[in-house]
Amino acid sequence: MGKESLSKLLNTWETNASKANDLTETSISLFKSDLIRITALSQIYKLPEHEVIASLLHEALNELEATMPYIEGDKVIRVEDGEEIYEDIGPMPKYLAAQKNILNKAG
CATH class of the missing domain: 1.20.5 (Single alpha-helices involved in coiled-coils or other helix-helix interfaces)
Known part of the structure; x- marks a missing residue:
């Protein structure tokens, strides 16, 4: 691992840590097909399902706000x-x- 790799890793951890501090737990209902896709994403990216859901929802809301007429x-x-x-x-x-x-x- 070179300096650049370690720096990138530290930045990723820092970003994830600050995002995790803002996470609030809530209960949601999902379509079974969506849960399967979320579980698959969490497996291939080695992330907890709640982080995948939070990231996807966050990005979807940002995009929705940007497209509000x-x-x-x-x-x-x-x-x-x-x-x-x-x-x-x-x-x-x-x-x-x-x-x-x-x-x-x-x-």
Whole structure:
């Protein structure tokens, strides 16, 4: 193992350790076919199933957020470089408000 390999390994451990600190346990129901795929991924990558599930869910949510549509409303909320920016009346503002509400309730 060279220096680069050890450095990469340490970075991977560091990343995984910081992610593990943020993990919260919850119970979910899965389709049997999805559980089989998750189990197969955990076996070939030698990771616990809960880490595979957490990683997949995290990436899916990031992608979902990135693809949420912006729906232009009638109200101008600001002007940038001479261009009027209209309020978003799509799902994103409601989604962000729900997240904020949940965070506030959690303390």
